[in-house]
Amino acid sequence: MLKVKALRCEHLNNPIGLGCLKPRLSWQIESDKIYVSQKRFQLQVSVHPTFEPLIWNHFAYSDQSILFPYEGPPLESGQRYYYRVKVWAQGAGDTEPEESEWSESGFWEMGLLYEQDWKAQWITVKERSINEQFQTRAPFAASKCFSVEGKVIKAVIYATSLGLYELELNGQRVGDAYFTPGWTDYNDRVQVQAYDVTAAIREQHNQITATVGEGWYSGYLGWQKRKDTYGNTNALLLQMKISYEDGRSELICSDSSWEETSCAILMSDIYNGEIYDARLEQGTAKHSSLTERKKMQVVPFPFSHLVAQENEPVRVMNRLKPVELIRTPKGELVLDLGQNMVGWLEFKVEAPAGTVLKLVHGEVLDQEGNFYRDNIRDAAQQITYICSGKGTEIFRPHFTFQGFQYVKLEGFPDGVTIEDFTGVVLHSDMETIGWFETSDPKLNQLQHNIVWGQKGNFLDVPTDCPQRDERLGWTGDAQIFARTASFNMNAASFFRKWLKDLAYNQLENGGSAFCSAGCS
Structure with a gap:
């Protein structure tokens, strides 16, 4: 059976607020046969989910199913457009192409264009x-x-x-x-x-x-x-x-x-x-x-x-439970997330009004098992929360993020447990499209580390590191990692947006800029 699935507009699933005057549409075909290829397709666009009336009805003898541009009437600000696709595809040994049913409809909605x-x-x-x-x-x-x-x-x-x-x-x-x-x-x-x-x-x-x-x-x-x-x-x-x-x-x-x-x-x-x-x-x-x-x-x-x-915007992508709450040799209370991550530590607490809580984030412990931050350099990476005293309070930060595995806790009341904390992982919401697994646990761990490195450094721009006082979009790091990043996740929109800003920056700086912050 032949099916059309995974409709996308500009690589996105049902986007709203789009700015493209000629959005590009993509789809995938699925068949129970082998060596099946698309021979022709029909693409319909309407402002109504019933597809009556149509504003564009396009039929083409083509195998193109990726980034096919809309060529219908001019699009209007704030208007939602529905689209669907039907294909004819032929497998090995078939004498005639098979016709699919219409796909489920997708949509895009325009933003303010002018x-x-x-x-x-x-x-x-x-x-x-x-x-x-x-x-x-x-x-x-x-x-x-x-x-x-x-x-x-x-x-x-x-x-x-x-x-x-x-x-x-x-x-x-x-x-x-x-x-x-x-x-x-x-x-x-x-x-x-x-x-x-x-x-x-x-x-x-x-x-x-x-x-x-x-x-x-x-x-x-x-x-x-x-x-x-x-x-x-x-x-x-x-x-x-x-x-x-x-x-x-x-x-x-x-x-x-x-x-x-x-x-x-x-x-x-x-x-x-x-x-x-x-x-x-x-x-x-x-x-x-x-x-x-x-x-x-x-x-x-x-x-x-x-x-x-x-x-794709930055979203909450994972939630990690801490693995241990320890007292270091220096007597400091330190929370171990069990995984280096980028995002926040969300916590709940019940304490008197005016109680000052402090969370200091780091990546490693030293050889004696004490909290260590020298590699963070000048990035404070700390959260200070002053309690309201109104029962159980739940907090997460707003306009900041941290790169960490360990968090030193100061000012928390006695009886605090690891159940009071959650590691909230944030990164650009790119769709996972590639997997790699072998019979060797060490190779699998390497791939796991690579993916987590991508999660930690793809926060709206491809940063060089997410924890110390850099966090900039260096082109050297991104260039080396781009192929691997695109294997793991659909990074097309991510890189496209960032490269536009890089191009603007280079024009303004005479081609001397190497990062999206204007560094040279």
């Missing part, structure tokens, strides 16, 4: 506190309350930032991507993400909140301790389109009417970690004076720099 589609404004706060120890700016939070008038059939948020951002709608996190909008050459390109939030909209009392941190835009970059590489003002851009059943639509846009709200993140830096005071979380009556809201400030930034999300 500058004039944007009605939102870039917004920021007027003043931000500076952390004295690390000389970093505190993240800021902004919110907007709104109601809807009618039955909502669709609501989509388009968002980006100068820095890193996270969104909440009615108290729930928007999307499952982290470190958005990703690292680009912000001098030329800033990615925009799209989120379908239809199910989260209420009739009354909706609130959207955005938190923005420094990230790669203005945070520290590299062992030279460079800061403000692309600018010194972090800002948010957000536009939500609400479509009603009666045909009306409404826009909720970031502008000066948005209000600054309290942010419990006092510091969050990619290299140095995060300081979080849970007592300052919204809704804490004791600190009501800290939640007084101020209007946001509008700042200029070119809309011409905006591009749609191009690569």
